[in-house]
Structures are given as C-alpha cells and as structure tokens.
Amino acid sequence: MQPLIDHARSFREQSAERSEEFARLAQGQSPQVLFITCSDSRVVPALITGARPGELFELRTAGNIVPPYASQQPTGEAATIEYAVEVLGVTDIVVCGHSHCGAVGALVRGDDLTAVPAVRDWLAHAAPRPEGTVDDPAVTEAVQSHVLTQLLRLRSYPCVEKRLADGRLRLRGWFYEVHTGSVLAHDARTDSFEAL
Secondary structure, X not given: OHHHHHHHHHHHHHHHHHHHHHHHHOOOOOOOEEEEEEOOOOOOHHHHHOOOOOOEEEEEEHHHOOOOOOOXXXXXXXXXXXXXXXXXXXXXXEEEEEOOOHHHHHHHHOOOOOOOHHHHHHHHHHOOOOOOOOOOOOOHHHHHHHHHHHHHHHHOOHHHHHHHHOOXXXXXXXXXXXXXXXXXXXXXXXXXXXXX
C-alpha cells in the first residue's frame, strides 16, 4: 500500500502543474464512451486506450457482466448504463473482456463456488454458460463468447435500444490479451475478433 500512498502524494504535487486541466474537469464531464470491463486489476482501461481524465465513463464488474435489465429492481450497473446513455449521451459502449479471466474460467470449468456465495450468485447473471474449452488457461474463446452475450444484454436496456434504433449509439465488443497487451475487436461481418 505504501507505494500507492507515496504516488498519491506526489501526484498532488505534480497536479499543481496541470491546474488548468483539473479546473476544466471540475466543470463537468462529457465522455464519449462507456467502457464496461472486468474488475480484474490487470485490466486498466486508460492504459489500454490512452484515455485522459474525463474521456471514459467506466463500469467495472466481476467478469464484465451486464445483468439483465429489470426496472423493478434496479442495479448499480443498470443505473450506470442509463446515466451514461441518457444523461452523458455517450456515442459508444465498449464491452471489453480479457484473457485469463477468473470469472469466465470458473464458469467454463464449473468451479464449486459455495465458499463465495455472492460471487456464485453474481456469475449466475452470465448465463448461458460461455462456450469454450476447459483446458485453455487464457479462456479466449469463452471470454469472446461471453462478451457477445453481454452485448446482447445491453440491447435489452430501453435506453440502449432507443439510441441504437435512431443511430446515436454504437456497441463494440473487445478482447484484451493480458499476456500480450493486444486488443481485438469483434467484427460483425466475419463474426470474429480481429486485431484493432
């Protein structure tokens, strides 16, 4: 923890040099992209995209899961998606899965998660079980299948459905390779993930 504290202290000192940039951020935010990705500490959206403060609106969940839409029982994820689309007016939503994903790996392997019931119940939102082979430690195929499932889930959100219909919103599926730093994007024409 100490290195993180030390960096936070030096960041404050360095921030004085960027006071105009921070003053602009205090006026509000206008990101163009909602970036939905896993909570995994190896996935750093700003590092992957080169985004500056204020450019990405982030939603991080275990396994980058988009829960089914239910207006009677709103979730923090649904509120974040709705706010990004309706209030911030993002033009793109990226769902970014990643290699070596523990959540998707647990689903593919059928791991016993009784010791972590909240995790087990959260991962139940990922149904159907992602397609993929149990012996692939990177769970590449399974994560890519899982990303596409989450994109379909997004389409069921009324705010997303409306903006897709009138052309004000685009959905994108990405796959980040932790071990190489490569990013692949789903190409609907070929139904495959291709290098950006």
